[in-house]
Amino acid sequence: MDTVGRLKLLCRNARHDAAVGESMPNPKPPSPVGDSLWPPLLAFLALQLLLLAPEWWLPGGSWLQPAIAAEALLVMGLLLGLTRREAGWLPPLLGGGLVLVVALALSDLAAYWSLGRPVNLYLDLPLLASVEHLLTGALGRVGGWALLLAGGVLLLGLAAGAGLAMRALMRHHVGPRRRLLGALLVAAAVGVYAMRNEWPVGLHFAAPAVDRVAAQGERVLATARERESFARALATPSAPAGPASLQRLQGRDVVLAFIESYGESAVRDPRYAPVVQGALEQLAADLDAAGLSVVTGLLRSPVQGGQSWLAHGSLLSGLWLDNQLRYDLFLASPRSSLIDDLEAAGHHSVAVMPALTAAWPQGRLWGYDEVHDYAAIDYAGPPLNWVTMPDQYTWHYFQRAVREPASEPVFAELALISSHAPWTPILPVLPDWSRIGRGEVFGPWADAGPSPGELWRNAERVRAHYAQAVAYALRTAGAWSGRYLGEEALLILLGDHQPAPLITGEETSRAVPVHVVSADPSLLAPLREFGFMAGVLPPEAPNGRLDDVRGWLRAAYGGGPERGVAVAPSTAQ
Known part of the structure; x- marks a missing residue:
């Protein structure tokens, strides 16, 4: 091959190599990120x-x-x-x-x-x-x-x-x-x-x-082990077969009213005590003006911050129902409750539950003669955020629609929810109860105060509203009692549980105040034996638990206390 031919061949190879090189990806330099720490x-x-x-x-x-x-x-x-x-x-x-x-x-x-x-x-x-x-x-x-x-x-x-x-x-x-x-x-x-x-x-x-x-x-x-042990304990005949007849309460209305989130902190904590103790003083003044006496205890609740029904259930059953499992097992058992005790004494049993906006089959299992939930209560006023109606209307409805038409003594459980979070708006207690009607009178407070979102951006403001909400609940209860409780009735006014640790702080007592009110001092005297003190302020230390109340009432008013379930405290949290 001559020199010209060789040059042509070299040029063709060079062009081929260049084309191949262009079609192949260039090798990337090592990435500094790949080896970076x-x-x-x-x-x-x-x-x-x-x-x-x-x-x-x-x-x-x-x-x-x-x-x-x-x-x-x-x-x-x-x-x-x-x-x-x-x-x-x-x-x-x-x-x-x-x-x-x-x-x-x-x-x-x-x-x-x-x-x-x-x-x-x-x-x-x-x-x-x-x-x-x-x-x-x-x-x-x-x-x-x-x-x-x-x-x-x-x-x-x-x-x-x-x-x-x-x-x-x-x-x-x-x-x-x-x-x-x-x-x-x-x-x-x-x-x-x-x-x-x-x-x-x-x-x-x-x-x-x-x-x-x-x-x-x-x-x-x-919890699974507890299901078996608690179910066995409930099946054991360790209690009287039937309810006790509370003879001393025959012919008297008995009102059991739970104030939402009313705990010991509301009375003792310096952040809340000035406001709440002022409301307690007003409660005492209303009761005294009506010729009513009051004793107060401090009892531990099984819950804090929520699940109020476990506190209600513990008091009614006389058993420590500190979790949903125990609550459900009790309702599925043949055990009697305070409702049965009072029905045996001739009472017509009623639950007034304004926060219940859905079906409540547990009401039938508890054995109430009547359940007045949100749908059954003829309230025409505004909803107040989570709170469906203010406490003053709940008391008004109970008096007008339950007590006054009753032809026999009433046992009523009331759930008072104005002190439920988010604690806005705060209402005043209206002095003229005759104007309450169906609740339209509360219309001006529909949008009063800050919205929940605005309120909960400020922790100190939330705490201030909590104290005011509890104070409203106490003042309303006092106003109703002074006007309507009467001489032949017994009122048990108590908290269901402490508010959330966000409000109380860590490692706080789970105790709640329990006020028992009557125009007959002799009805209250037996409760002094269980640690209740005269007046509206609770003892310095708890004198029992909510599940003790049923036994105390049986001992004080007839029939003797029911022995509790022989089972270790709950291990399920």
Whole structure:
């Protein structure tokens, strides 16, 4: 081949090589981010925050104690030490698990600050409907559902984002040094988990996800065991076969009125005492002016912050019904209640429940002759956020529609709800009860005061409204008693439970004041033997529990106390 031919051949090869080179991707230079420590470090810190922040906010927790979660070390060790081919399934699994743990942690946090106890999935899943009802009542249907939807979207977004972020940290190829780092992190996680309860490791290290899931499992198992033991105890004939006849109460109306969230803190806490004790002084003045006497006790409630029906049920049954399981088992048993005791004494039993906006089959199981729920109460006034009607109307309706038409003595349970959160608006007690009618008179207060959303942005303002709401409930009860209780009646006016720990603070007593009122001092005298004191102020220390009341009434007014269920205190929270 001559020189010209060789040159042509070289040119063709050069053009071919250039074309191939243009079609092939250029090799990328090593990315500085790929070898950077920042992505795994930031992922580690984010994981730490998700796992540990609820621990810092729980009652008794403190900022940055603990500071490192064993699970975060374990996850980072696996992500750094394994390839995508070896464990490509790991990121979505860990992302889903992280969301479940975070949801449990947030549920525990919400339950502690609202109910003073952790979540128990065995008991609390049915309460989801109550949460929705409370949110929509406080924030409106749109606001409540928007908040629930936002929470669901947030959890789904967290699951997806966590899975993608974890996958991004994994490599197609993992070198020896990276595998060594991953192994060291896994070993550190195992060591931290093994020594998390030892000092001083426990001050700074924890395994919050493992411990939370384990605690939830223990609560569920304990509740399942309790179902069997409490059911057996209820089936044991350890009590009189039938109800007692409370002979000394024959011919007298008996009114059992629960004031929502009226607890010991309202009377003792310096933030609330000036307002609430002023209302108690007015209550005492109204009773004294009507020739009525009062004694007061301080009894422990089985609940705090919510689930009022467990407090009601404990008093009525004479048994400590501190969880939904016990409540349901009691209603399914043949045991009698205070309702049966008073019906045996000739009373017509009535429940006035203005907060019940749905069917209440438990009313039939308790055995009430009549249940007056929201639908049955002819209220034409405005709803007041969560509160369907003010206490003054509830008392007015009870007097007009229940007591006055009755042809026989009445036993009535009233649920007074004006002191239920969100504690806005605050109404005055109208002096002219004859003008109340069907409640239209309360129209001017439909939009009075701040909205719940506005009020709850300021914690101090919320607490001030709480005290005013309890004071309104007490003043209204005093105004009704002074006008209408009469000489032949017995009133038991009490709180159902303390408000949420958000209002009372941590480690607060669960005791509630119990006022017993009558025009006949001889009816109150036997209660002094059980620790009740003359006047409207409660004793310094609790003198019993709500489940004691039924036995005390039986002992004081005839028939003798019913022996309680021979079973250990509840282990289910």
